[in-house]
Amino acid sequence: MSSASLILVIDDEPQILRAIRTILTEKEFRVTTASRGEEGLTLAAANEPDLVILDLGLPDMDGVEVCQRLREWTQCPIIILSVRDSERDKVSALDMGADDYLTKPFGIEELLARVRVALRHSVRMQGTQSKIVNAGPITIDLAFHIVKRGQEEVKLTGREYKLLAYLASNHGRVLTHQSILTHVWGPEDADHTEYLRVYMRQLRKKLEDDPERPQYILTEPGIGYRFIADE
Amino acid sequence: MNSENMQNSSFLSRLWQYWLSFLLIGFITVLFFALRDVLETTLIALLYLIPLGIITAYWGLGPGITSALVTFLTFNYFFIQPYYTLTVHRPADVVILMVFLIVAVVISQLVGRAQAGLAAATAREREATQLYELSTAFAGLPDDHAIVQILAKQVYAVADGEYVELNITGTRSFNFRLPESNPPSRSPELIISIEAARGLLGEIRLWRAAPVISSSERRLFQTFASQGALALERAWLAQAESRTKVLEESDRLKSALLSSVSHELRTPLSTIKAAASSLRGKEVGWDSPARMELVAAIDDEADHLNMLVGNLLDMSRIESGALQPKREWNILAEIVGNVLGRMRHLAQEHTLKIDVPEDLPLIPVDYVQMEQVFTNLISNSLKYAPVNTVVWIRARVEGESLHVQVSNQGPQVPSEHLERIFDKFYRITAADKVTGTGLGLSICKGIIEAHGGHIWAENLPDGLAFNFIIPLIWDGAKPHQLPIDTESE
Numbered sequence: 001m002s003s004a005s006l007i008l009v010i011d012d013e014p015q016i017l018r019a020i021r022t023i024l025t026e027k028e029f030r031v032t033t034a035s036r037g038e039e040g041l042t043l044a045a046a047n048e049p050d051l052v053i054l055d056l057g058l059p060d061m062d063g064v065e066v067c068q069r070l071r072e073w074t075q076c077p078i079i080i081l082s083v084r085d086s087e088r089d090k091v092s093a094l095d096m097g098a099d100d101y102l103t104k105p106f107g108i109e110e111l112l113a114r115v116r117v118a119l120r121h122s123v124r125m126q127g128t129q130s131k132i133v134n135a136g137p138i139t140i141d142l143a144f145h146i147v148k149r150g151q152e153e154v155k156l157t158g159r160e161y162k163l164l165a166y167l168a169s170n171h172g173r174v175l176t177h178q179s180i181l182t183h184v185w186g187p188e189d190a191d192h193t194e195y196l197r198v199y200m201r202q203l204r205k206k207l208e209d210d211p212e213r214p215q216y217i218l219t220e221p222g223i224g225y226r227f228i229a230d231e
Numbered sequence: 232m233n234s235e236n237m238q239n240s241s242f243l244s245r246l247w248q249y250w251l252s253f254l255l256i257g258f259i260t261v262l263f264f265a266l267r268d269v270l271e272t273t274l275i276a277l278l279y280l281i282p283l284g285i286i287t288a289y290w291g292l293g294p295g296i297t298s299a300l301v302t303f304l305t306f307n308y309f310f311i312q313p314y315y316t317l318t319v320h321r322p323a324d325v326v327i328l329m330v331f332l333i334v335a336v337v338i339s340q341l342v343g344r345a346q347a348g349l350a351a352a353t354a355r356e357r358e359a360t361q362l363y364e365l366s367t368a369f370a371g372l373p374d375d376h377a378i379v380q381i382l383a384k385q386v387y388a389v390a391d392g393e394y395v396e397l398n399i400t401g402t403r404s405f406n407f408r409l410p411e412s413n414p415p416s417r418s419p420e421l422i423i424s425i426e427a428a429r430g431l432l433g434e435i436r437l438w439r440a441a442p443v444i445s446s447s448e449r450r451l452f453q454t455f456a457s458q459g460a461l462a463l464e465r466a467w468l469a470q471a472e473s474r475t476k477v478l479e480e481s482d483r484l485k486s487a488l489l490s491s492v493s494h495e496l497r498t499p500l501s502t503i504k505a506a507a508s509s510l511r512g513k514e515v516g517w518d519s520p521a522r523m524e525l526v527a528a529i530d531d532e533a534d535h536l537n538m539l540v541g542n543l544l545d546m547s548r549i550e551s552g553a554l555q556p557k558r559e560w561n562i563l564a565e566i567v568g569n570v571l572g573r574m575r576h577l578a579q580e581h582t583l584k585i586d587v588p589e590d591l592p593l594i595p596v597d598y599v600q601m602e603q604v605f606t607n608l609i610s611n612s613l614k615y616a617p618v619n620t621v622v623w624i625r626a627r628v629e630g631e632s633l634h635v636q637v638s639n640q641g642p643q644v645p646s647e648h649l650e651r652i653f654d655k656f657y658r659i660t661a662a663d664k665v666t667g668t669g670l671g672l673s674i675c676k677g678i679i680e681a682h683g684g685h686i687w688a689e690n691l692p693d694g695l696a697f698n699f700i701i702p703l704i705w706d707g708a709k710p711h712q713l714p715i716d717t718e719s720e
Contacts, residue, residue, distance in 0.1 A: 087557075087599060105537055107530070194560035194593055201562055212568035212585065219569050222557070222599040 005119055006030045008049035010040035010066065011081065012059050016104075020053065023108050024115075037061035041069055049076060051118055054098070056082040056089050064093045071097035077118035081106075087222035094176045094223070101174060101223070117172030133168040135216045135229040138207055140168045147207075154206050159184065163199055164207075167217065171229035174220050200225065248290035252298045255282050260305050267310060272324070275310050276331045283335050284342055292343030299335035306331060358451050361389055365455060369462035373469050375399070379407045382435070382459040386452060390421075392439040399425075399433035399463070420444060423452050427460040481550075487656045488543075491669055495539055499532035506532075542670045545603065546655065549677030556597035556681050558705060563587055563594055563626055563633070570605040577610065580618040586625040594633055595705030600678045607671035608637040608697045616641030616694065631704050632684070638696035649688045675699075 009020050012035045021031045032047060034040035037058045044052060052070060056063030067078055077099040082090055090101045099121065100114050131143040139148045142165055147154045156164065163184045167175065181190045189195065200219075204211040218226045259282050263275050270278075279302050287295030307317050311324045319325050368381045379397050387395040387409050396414050398406045408414065419436040421444050426432065435456055506525040509515055515522050548554045564587050571583055594601075605624070612622045620640035627634045644652060651657050653676040656669040675697075679686040684701035703709065 105533060197560065197562045197565065197593065201565065212564055213572045214568070219565060219598075221569065221602055222597075 004028055004030045005050040006032065006047060007051045007053060007115070008032050008034065008040065008044055008047065009053045010034045010037065010058065011053070011055035012036065012057070013055075016055070016081075020111070023111070027112065029115075037063070037066045040066060044070060044074070048074070050122070051076060051115060052078045053115075054078055054080050056080055056086065056093060064089060064096055067093050067096045067098050075122070077122045079114050079118055090223055091176050091178070094174065095178055099173060113172075121170070121173060133171055133229050135168075135171070135227070136209075138216060140164065142169060149207060156203075156206065160199060160203055160206075164203055167225060167227035168229065171227045174224055174226045176224040178224075180224065196225075245293075248294045249297065252286045252290060252294040253301065255286060256298055256302055256305065260309060264309055272310055273327060276306060276327055279306060279331070280335060280338060284338055287339045287342040288346060291346060292339065295339030295343050296336060299332070299339050302335060303328065303332045354447065358447075358454075361385070361451070362454060362458065365458050366462075369458065372462060373466050375403065375463055375466050375470075376405065376407070378459060378462045378466055379405075382455060382462075383407050383409045386435055386437060386455055389451070389455075390437055390439050390444075390448070391441070392437050394438040396436045397425075397433065398436070401432065403467075404433075414438065421449070421452065423449075423456045425456045425460045425463070427457075427464045429464070432460050432463055484655060491656055492539070492543065496536065499535045499539075502532045503529050503536075542674060545674045546670045546677075549674065549681075554600075554677060554681050556600055556678070558595045558597055558682075560593040560705075561596055561598050561601070563591055563635075566596075566598060566601050567605055567624055570602050570609065574606065574609060574613075578613055578622075581613055581616065582619075582621045583609070584621055584623050586623065588626070588628075591626060591628065591633075592703055592709070594701065594703060596682055596701065597678075600681075604675045604678050604699070605637070607675050611671055611697075612637060612639035612641065612695075615639065620694075628703070629700070632700045632702050634698065634700050636696050636698050638691055638694060640694040642695070643690040644688065644695055646690065649690070652688055653686065672697075 007024055007029050009017060009024075009031060010033070011017055011020075014035070017033045017035065021033060024031045032043055032049065034043050037060050040052075040054070040058075043049075054063055054066055054070075058066065063080065063082075067080065070076075070078060078097065080090065080093045080098045080101045081104055082093075082101065083104050094101065099118050102111060102114060131141065133140045133142065137150045139146075141147070145161060145165075147156055147161065147164065163180070166180060166183050177193045177196055178190050180196060181192060185192070185195060200217060201211070204214050204217055208214045208216060216228050218228060220226055259279070263270065263278065267275075283295065283299055283302060286298045304317065307319065307328055308315060311319055311328065313320060319328060365381070365385050368385075369378055372378050372381070379399060383395045383397045386392065392409075394412075394414055395409045396406060396419075397408075398404070414436070415438050417438070419438050421435075421437040421439075423435045423437075424431055425434060435452065437452070506529045510522065510525055515525065545554070564585075567585060567587060571578075571585070574583075609622060609624070616622065616639035622640075623636070623638045625636045625638070648657075653672045655673045657673075676686050679699045679701065682701050684699055686697065686699040689696050689698060
């Protein structure tokens with residue numbers, strides 16, 4: 001990886017391209033842009049970017065398909081952009097291998113935060129994973145399976161720990177209902193979002209300051225959950 | 232019963248009528264024969280007219296005339312001298328005989344005709360009744376399928392049919408069959424076209440066991456068909472009219488929407504334009520606090536615009552029936568918590584209180600849409616309730632439904648407006664006093680109704696409450712039990 005990460009932005013709206021390019025260049029990323037799916041795929045193959053920002057509504061092909069074709073040969077993180085009310089498309093792109101999503105219109109802080117998380121995660125995948133995740137008063141030791149709140153150890157059931165560990169080791173990233181259910185319960189229970197609702201509630205009660213207004217285990221409406229850890 | 236049988240039976244009953252007539256005349260003749268010496272010939276001739284009248288009245292013209300001729304012969308044979316021959320000697324007897332024959336035939340004909348007239352009148356009355364029943368059944372039927380069904384049933388019943396098929400042709404073609412099986416392989420006994428002023432609408436095809444269809448029956452079915460045609464045309468006209476009304480209404484709403492939207496969209500746009508252009512110019516210094524203010528205004532107003540556009544999209548989706556809840560078993564507290572988390576910065580001048588029981592069951596709802604409902608109800612409460620008041624969110628299980636109430640200490644709504652505040656663009660206060668598209672509550676209504684529930688508003692002693700009820704049963708089921716997880720780490 002060179003000193004500045006290369007980001008490929010695929011979007012058909014020139015204004016969005018202009019805004020994202022300006023801001024990311026300002027933040028010292030290298031940026032390349034494409035306004036069509038095929039063009040984006042060609043650029044990705046030629047330049048091997050460190051991250052792809054992909055709009056789901058492209059004129060020439062389905063964004064989900066672009067995502068799928070990228071995943072055939074690269075593991076570089078993909079952040080998808082889409083409009084409100086297209087939860088189904090977002091979920092299928094995420095399940096197809098995209099790493100995160102942003103709903104248009106989005107704030108620039110949000111975009112930068114997603115980019116940072118995605119790049120960090122891809123580095124982590126290549127190197128060794130950190131064994132301890134901190135989030136406010138919560139400490140999760142993934143090596144020794146110990147969860148603490150402040151100094152006190154939190155008692156979790158096996159399933160609760162498995163769920164928390166999956167969230168924490170992907171902190172900052174959105175995880176779809178299906179991916180969590182498949183990972184924690186198994187593929188045969190992938191449709192039972194109610195398990196997730198109930199277990200998340202239990203986890204929040206044990207970990208959050210105010211379980212009704214969670215700060216660490218966040219709900220992504222219609223998509224899944226996201227664990228927020230300290231930077 | 233097949234057609235041959237039916238013919239046989241009617242032939243047999245006809246034969247019976249003749250037999251009975253002859254029997255009656257034979258009986259009377261025997262009676263008169265016994266009294267031949269007492270009664271005068273002319274009296275006997277007169278008395279013979281009684282059975283003849285009876286026969287014609289009961290069994291019709293055929294047996295009547297035949298009996299008259301038979302009587303003429305027996306009278307001549309038994310009662311006119313010389314007895315037991317058909318010869319007549321006295322000229323007076325010839326006169327009696329001739330008069331008798333004429334009178335007998337005339338009486339038979341008169342009575343027979345009256346009888347036939349009566350039968351025709353009865354038949355006409357029955358037809359009139361059937362037509363009346365049909366037109367009563369058609370009256371006010373707005374549905375063309377129902378009309379065709381009734382028409383087919385009536386033809387089937389009146390014709391004593393074996394099978395009736397009704398084909399409606401043209402742009403809304405469909406057919407109806409009675410009984411619901413494939414039609415007999417042979418061609419139908421009767422085909423009547425259903426014709427209206429605008430042309431051919433379809434046809435009735437009738438199969439029946441007794442193949443003979445009289446002209447009066449044909450006429451009756453023809454009348455049925457034209458009644459049906461009228462009813463169909465009326466139903467289609469009514470449908471066209473209601474479609475026109477819907478279009479007019481949606482047109483009216485669209486213009487209301489346009490005026491409301493252009494007003495609503497222009498307000499944040501003006502703010503953004505003013506702020507952005509002053510930031511671009513040199514009037515505002517780089518470090519001045521006004522700069523941050525302007526940037527914040529742009530950000531807020533962009534969010535506001537986004538919300539307006541979202542509302543418009545939601546509304547058009549509800550209008551077109553495209554709002555399909557993606558139901559899953561959810562926890563109400565999680566939905567409410569998420570909404571409150573996002574609305575925190577808007578609710579700084581009010582207190583939000585939640586009263587949702589711990590043991591509330593899972594609810595089968597679309598998470599995103601339900602968030603929208605709470606967002607709209609709470610933001611409506613925040614907009615109208617005075618600052619430093621409390622907004623309550625309460626939930627209770629009532630039978631197999633969930634009752635949710637969002638209440639505020641804002642101004643009450645006159646009771647005649649309580650229902651109408653869920654209408655699109657309905658406002659109690661003048662539009663320029665309050666911001667918003669006037670769509671929030673009608674979106675709530677659309678979403679709750681798409682979930683099979685209902686929503687209403689009520690005045691409380693110290694404010695206003697929005698209530699909604701949604702079923703806790705989904706596809707006839709409650710959430711299934713979670714697998715037990717007791718092991719701990």
